[in-house]
Amino acid sequence: MRVVLMCLLLVGAAGTARAQSSAPGRPAIGETTAFVNVHTITMIDEGVRRDQVVLVRNGRIVATGASNRIPVPSDAVVIDGQGRYLVPGLVDAHVHLDGDGTRAGTSRGAFGDGPLYLAHGVTSVVNLRGLPVHLDWRERVAAGDIVGPTIYTSGEFINEPRVHTPDDVRREVEAQAQAGYDLIKFHEVYSRDTGLLTTEGLSLDAYAQMNETARALGLPLVGHAPVNLGLEPVLENRQPLAHLSALSHVYFLPVRNNMSWLGVTAAAFAVLTVIAITNGLASIVNRWKVLAPPPRAVSRVRELAGLQLLAAAGAAASAILFLPGGPLFDSSAIRLVFTALIVVMGAATTALVFVMVRIWSEHDTSRPARVQAVAACAAGMALAWAAAAFWVPVVWRSSDRGIEALAVRIHAAGIPVQTTLVAYDAIGGPGRAALVDDPFIDYLRPDVQARWRRLRAAAPRFRYTDFMKKVAGALHRAGVPLIAGTDAMGYPMVTPGSSLHRELELLVESGLTALEAMRATTVEPAQWLGREREFGRVAAGWRADLVLIDGNPLEDIRRLRDPSGVMVRGRWLPRERIEQMLNALVSGSE
Numbered sequence: 125m126r127v128v129l130m131c132l133l134l135v136g137a138a139g140t141a142r143a144q145s146s147a148p149g150r151p152a153i154g155e156t157t158a159f160v161n162v163h164t165i166t167m168i169d170e171g172v173r174r175d176q177v178v179l180v181r182n183g184r185i186v187a188t189g190a191s192n193r194i195p196v197p198s199d200a201v202v203i204d205g206q207g208r209y210l211v212p213g214l215v216d217a218h219v220h221l222d223g224d225g226t227r228a229g230t231s232r233g234a235f236g237d238g239p240l241y242l243a244h245g246v247t248s249v250v251n252l253r254g255l256p257v258h259l260d261w262r263e264r265v266a267a268g269d270i271v272g273p274t275i276y277t278s279g280e281f282i283n284e285p286r287v288h289t290p291d292d293v294r295r296e297v298e299a300q301a302q303a304g305y306d307l308i309k310f311h312e313v314y315s316r317d318t319g320l321l322t323t324e325g326l327s328l329d330a331y332a333q334m335n336e337t338a339r340a341l342g343l344p345l346v347g348h349a350p351v352n353l354g355l356e357p358v359l360e361n362r363q364p365l366a367h368l369s370a371l372s373h374v375y376f377l378p379v380r381n382n383m384s385w386l387g388v389t390a391a392a393f394a395v396l397t398v399i400a401i402t403n404g405l406a407s408i409v410n411r412w413k414v415l416a417p418p419p420r421a422v423s424r425v426r427e428l429a430g431l432q433l434l435a436a437a438g439a440a441a442s443a444i445l446f447l448p449g450g451p452l453f454d455s456s457a458i459r460l461v462f463t464a465l466i467v468v469m470g471a472a473t474t475a476l477v478f479v480m481v482r483i484w485s486e487h488d489t490s491r492p493a494r495v496q497a498v499a500a501c502a503a504g505m506a507l508a509w510a511a512a513a514f515w516v517p518v519v520w521r522s523s524d525r526g527i528e529a530l531a532v533r534i535h536a537a538g539i540p541v542q543t544t545l546v547a548y549d550a551i552g553g554p555g556r557a558a559l560v561d562d563p564f565i566d567y568l569r570p571d572v573q574a575r576w577r578r579l580r581a582a583a584p585r586f587r588y589t590d591f592m593k594k595v596a597g598a599l600h601r602a603g604v605p606l607i608a609g610t611d612a613m614g615y616p617m618v619t620p621g622s623s624l625h626r627e628l629e630l631l632v633e634s635g636l637t638a639l640e641a642m643r644a645t646t647v648e649p650a651q652w653l654g655r656e657r658e659f660g661r662v663a664a665g666w667r668a669d670l671v672l673i674d675g676n677p678l679e680d681i682r683r684l685r686d687p688s689g690v691m692v693r694g695r696w697l698p699r700e701r702i703e704q705m706l707n708a709l710v711s712g713s714e
Contacts, residue, residue: 150268151201151694156181158196159670162205164188165678166662167212167646170639172676178210180668183694187664203696208688209676211642212660213247213273213669215649216624218366218542218609221251221258221275230572230613232709235261237613237620238272239705240567244621245684247669247692248659250609250649251277252309252346252366259304266693271705273692274669276653278309278346282334283322286313290333293326297337307653308338310347310363325352335361344653346542349373351380359537364652366609367544368592368599375530376448376522385514388506393440395503396433399496403429422493425483428476429500435469436507443515448522449588462519466511473504527595531602540605540652543644545592545630546623547611553589555626559617567709568619576616589630597635606631607652608645625685638681668694 151157159178166173166188177194179187187194196202221231231237241249251258254277262275279300280286287293297308312322326334331350338345349358349370358365358374365371373379379386403426442462445452452458480497483489520526534541549555560580565573600606608631610623624645631641650660659667670691675683689698697705 151180151183151696153182156186156197156200157668157691157694157696158200158202159210159672160191160196160202160204162208162210162672163676164662165209165211165639165642167643168661168663172209172678176210178662178670180670180691180694183668185662185664185666185668185670188662201696203672203689205672209673209683210662211245211671211673211677211684212646212662212666213671213690213692214245214624214645214684215248215250215608215660216241216246216610216612216621216645217250217607217649217652218252218544218614219249219612219620220253220614221249221261221277222253222255222613230569232569235265235270235272235275236709237568238265238270239702239709240564240620240622241273242271242621242690242692242697243564243687243702243706244625245671245673245687245690246273246621246624247671247690248274248276248649249612250307250653251275252614253281253311254278254305254309255280256303268693268695271692271695271697274659274667276306278307279303279305281309281311281313282347283311283313284324284326284330285321287326288330290327290330293330293334294337297334297341297343301341301343305343307344307346308334309366310334310345310350311366312348325350328353328357331357332361335363342654346652351378354378354381358539359533362537362539364539365541367547367611368541368595369544369548369588371530371541371595372448376526377518382514385510388510389515392503392506392510393433393436395499396429396436396507399426399429399500399503400433402496422483422489424479425476425493425497425500428472428479429496429504431472432469432476432500432504432507435465435472439465439469439511439515443519446519446522448591449586451587453522453587453591454524454594456523459519459523463516466508466516469504469511470508473501473508476501476504522591527598528602531595531598531604534599535602535604540607540648541599542607542609543592543596543627543631544609544611545589545596545634546627547615547618548586548589548592549626549630550615550617551588552586554585554587555589555630556617558626559619559623562617562619562622564619564622565617567706579616593630593634596631600634600636600640605648605652606636606644607648608641622685625682628681628684632681638678641681642677642684 157180162176164173164176175191177189177191177196178185258277262277264270265272265275282296287296312320314320331353335345346364346366348366351373355374439462442458444450446455446458480501483494483497550559565576608627610618610627612618612620612623628641628645631644632638646660650656659669668691672688673683674688677683
């Protein structure tokens with residue numbers, strides 16, 4: 125009874141609703157739109173609420189409930205769902221409204237690509253490299269002058285050389301907050317003309333200041349991982365990550381801030397290779413000249429140095445197979461082989477030390493033999509040192525146990541992670557073919573279509589998407605908030621709108637249920653942005669961002685792909701109207 129009385133106060137006298145079509149333009153102030161005969165997935169609970177009424181006024185949901193409890197005003201614009209499903213509008217939390225990663229702009233002016241998002245039920249986007257023009261687009265969208273999803277935007281990337289000191293960083297974050305940007309993006313700085321400008325990255329103090337200032341101002345922050353600093357500062361500063369792959373750079377394969385280990389490994393391997401080549405040539409010459417065989421100790425050096433090289437080469441080959449993206453990334457057996465080969469290399473080096481001591485104690489041993497023994501010992505010890513201190517631990521980080529351990533730490537730090545799995549497919553994953561054939565590419569600007577078609581040739585097949593799906597599943601099981609983002613227009617073949625549905629399918633393949641995948645594109649983005657009472661649910665008081673679909677997406681997430689209609693900020697766009705908007709992109713594209 126309380127619900128009924130509240131609705132009467134909100135919408136006026138109840139009566140039998142008159143069914144009529146909703147005008148595609150802006151709803152009149154005070155006009156009520158009523159969705160009737162719909163099943164709702166509210167994202168408040170885990171089930172489907174059947175035979176519901178949802179009332180919308182002035183861009184907000186004002187009431188929801190069962191048909192026999194929610195009266196529909198007699199003058200309402202009625203949208204008869206005919207048993208379809210009404211869900212919250214979707215969010216792509218990682219898009220680029222300018223640029224596709226090839227240093228060339230891709231987006232239409234005045235957010236002209238907005239209909240592509242709406243056609244797929246995307247009613248909010250988070251732009252992760254903002255300019256002042258994007259603030260203007262955001263206001264025009266909010267005012268209804270541009271028909272498109274609500275825009276939340278960061279400012280320009282924060283990193284050196286734009287800023288250096290902690291004071292520089294603090295002033296930059298404060299300036300972006302004052303300019304009205306919605307969030308902060310931490311990312312390497314680059315320009316279209318000169319390429320990457322960031323070389324060393326922020327210092328630890330400057331990085332901590334960036335996180336601290338953003339948090340003090342109530343600005344969400346997201347970004348790449350600080351590869352020069354490693355994982356620990358990310359956990360300590362609780363920095364949300366813009367990609368799952370950021371974890372590769374600071375945990376699974378942290379090469380950038382461990383270049384010294386890479387250098388030691390390469391130099392030692394080169395020394396052993398030179399020794400092997402020298403010994404091979406010497407053996408050929410000795411046979412040709414029919415010379416006496418070398419002393420046993422010298423032969424032993426050659427044998428052990430060859431064993432070192434073979435073990436190191438075998439370890440390197442196995443690492444290629446199972447490191448992130450490798451064809452056997454999930455094989456524990458190959459990791460055991462790698463570890464065993466490192467042990468063999470260490471044993472050969474130990475034996476070589478004793479042989480070297482013996483050679484140097486024998487006065488008749490030649491100088492070249494002595495030098496070779498020292499070089500082989502030094503190279504072997506360097507390789508063993510690098511392997512024990514760096515490579516073996518790194519190799520096991522990407523094992524099942526290593527991934528689970530990382531997931532627990534990220535959850536304990538309270539860090540949300542954007543997924544962008546579809547971007548890895550675009551680079552060369554198993555789903556690239558579907559992205560290449562996406563029919564919605566034909567709605568992009570003609571020059572962008574041409575550029576992308578030139579890239580449609582078959583790309584190398586990697587299993588990096590599969591590896592990152594495994595990471596996503598582990599993070600989810602550990603309770604880490606996953607936020608669906610695509611990097612739309614940040615990579616070729618990642619098309620606005622349609623790419624989000626591929627992202628959701630990849631999340632389901634990662635082990636999420638359909639409901640959990642939907643949460644990643646509704647509730648989680650809202651909570652990360654601090655807008656959890658603004659959008660992401662079908663509930664009274666929330667923004668009227670709604671998607672009407674034919675089937676139950678909890679049974680098959682792919683049913684979200686083809687909406688019957690979309691409401692964005694209270695503006696109803698039936699499928700026919702959306703198709704008209706898409707056709708206009710083709711006929712009037714830039």
